[in-house]
Amino acid sequence: MATRSSRVAATAATVIVLAGLATACNRGSSAGSAASGKPKIGIDLPRADSDFWNSYAQYIKSGVSSQGLNTLPVTNSQNDVTKLVANVQVFENTGAKAVVMAPQDTGAIASTLDTLAAKKIPVVSVDTRPDKGQVYMVVRADxxxxxxxxxxxxxxxxxxxxxxxxxxxxxxxxxxxxxxxxxxxxxxxxxxxxxxxxxxxxxxxxxxxxxxxxxxxxxxxxxxxxxxxxxxxxxxxxxxxxxxxxxxxxxxxxxxxxxxxxxxxxxxxxxxxxxxxxxxxQPADLYAKYALYYAESAAEGKTFQPGPTDHNSTIISLPNGLEDQLPAPLVTKDNVDDKSLWGNNVGH
Missing domain, CATH: 3.40.50.2300 (Response regulator)
Incomplete structure (x- = not known):
């Protein structure tokens, strides 16, 4: 069962989504046509019973809107790998050129990743590193x-x-x-x-x-x-x-x-x-930012190599792909008010 705080965060996410949609509608036809000319990206959110993941969802929505990305209807697999597999099949069938997911069961998703790889649909996995199956990039902290x-x-x-x-x-x-x-x-x-x-x-x-x-x-x-x-x-x-x-x-x-x-x-x-x-x-803001960045890059055929990045992280090589390890600082009473922390920049 979701806690009161997660329900509040979910409500906040809904408000932001609606606000984002309203903003998108008011941008005029040029923004819409620009997005429609870009490759389609499928995005599955992993769950809605966690304040962290509800914040991630807010950042995904705002990032999609601000970057004018061409995304398929965003799904939520609700911590259920069966739903995730079904959602991904919809992405495949509706022309996704890249998929963003955050599989909560990192073993059970392997066959789905193999299917996507066979269809040359690259996958960006957020926060979780699949045990097997090809991934284009894992966006994760250490x-x-x-x-x-x-x-x-x-x-x-x-x-x-x-x-x-x-x-x-x-x-x-x-x-x-x-x-x-x-x-x-x-x-x-x-x-x-x-x-x-x-x-x-x-x-x-x-x-x-x-x-x-x-x-x-x-x-x-x-x-x-x-x-x-x-x-x-x-x-x-x-x-x-x-x-x-x-x-x-x-x-x-x-x-x-x-x-x-x-x-x-x-x-x-x-x-x-x-x-x-x-x-x-755990950088919810950077998870969303770089998930979208790598998904768009993957859809456009770009490639990356292991080594330091320009955003204070390191890309490492995995047996089944690459992983961008983002920084995750310790927060105590000494630095809890630091404005650079994403937790100080979102609503409750």
């Missing part, structure tokens, strides 16, 4: 760095001692695996005095809340939490801690140190209030 940064911050906050509950994402997703493996490896090597309690959640906030409640009952001395996705875990986690009388501000006795991943405005607010300590800002 998810192992997410786990490592979270571990290093939390380990220092706890002075190397205590118990940490880790709200893991879907372990069939490379992002969930990368974050979990890196966090575990870092904790084992750098902070052996901290016990990590791994809680698999399938990116589901209600599952996370239920498992965290059980963990708190069994471990009343829990003093740290790592949330692999603030967009789905933040609100249920804070609500549970509030209900249990455990939501103590940072710096006060009994405070549970919390580090998150995503960089949504709600996390920034929680940092300012001392409810959580840090998050790693």
């Amino acid at each position: 998810n192992k760095a997410y786990g490592t940064k979270a571990c290093e911050f939390l380990g220092k906050q706890l002075a190397g001692k205590g118990k940490v509950a880790e709200l893991q994402g879907d372990l069939t997703s490379i992002n969930g695996r990368d974050r979990s493996e890196a966090f575990a490896s870092c904790m084992k090597s750098e902070f052996p005095g901290i016990q990590v309690i791994e809680l698999a959640t399938n990116w589901d906030g209600s599952v996370a809340s239920s498992k965290l409640q059980t963990t708190l009952a069994q471990n009343p001395d829990l003093n740290g939490i790592y949330m692999q996705a603030g967009g789905v875990f933040l609100q249920p986690t804070l609500a549970l801690l509030q209900q249990k009388g455990l939501l103590k501000p940072a710096g006060q006795p009994g405070h549970i140190s919390i580090v998150s991943n995503d960089g949504i405005p709600q996390e920034f607010d929680a940092i300012r209030k001392g409810q959580i300590d840090a998050t790693i800002s």
Whole structure:
């Protein structure tokens, strides 16, 4: 079930979409004819139950409008690989020259990628790296760095001692695996005095809340939490801690140190209030910007090589394509008001 904040973000996204459509209608025939002359791009949004992905959807809509791209009707696969496959088939049948997707199950999409490759339809995968199947470009941040940064911050906050509950994402997703493996490896090597309690959640906030409640009952001395996705875990986690009388501000006795991943405005607010300590800002704005950039480039037949880019990232070579690894900074109370962070530039 979507949290209240995700419903609000979804509403905001809808308003922006409608506003974008109205703007497009008022541009006159020249913009419309220019877009229609460009190759068609199919875009599938992965889900609407996360504040992070709703923000990404806003950036996609505004980017399509501002760049005058020729896109097929945008679909949303709602975290269902079967829907994603069906949506992609529609793109194939309606003339897509490139496809943007963010497969949440990175193993199950392989056959669809093979089909697209056979039809010479390049694929840009956002945030997730498919395990198999050809991709033109993966637009992603270094998810192992997410786990490592979270571990290093939390380990220092706890002075190397205590118990940490880790709200893991879907372990069939490379992002969930990368974050979990890196966090575990870092904790084992750098902070052996901290016990990590791994809680698999399938990116589901209600599952996370239920498992965290059980963990708190069994471990009343829990003093740290790592949330692999603030967009789905933040609100249920804070609500549970509030209900249990455990939501103590940072710096006060009994405070549970919390580090998150995503960089949504709600996390920034929680940092300012001392409810959580840090998050790693996953660049929703850059994900959308470069997804559209690479999709248009792919449709036009352009190619890229591994190495540094002109936008502070590095393209690496994969067995099945290329990946542009975008920067993802750690955000704490010291830099939470930095205007360059996308979470400070979108509505709640």
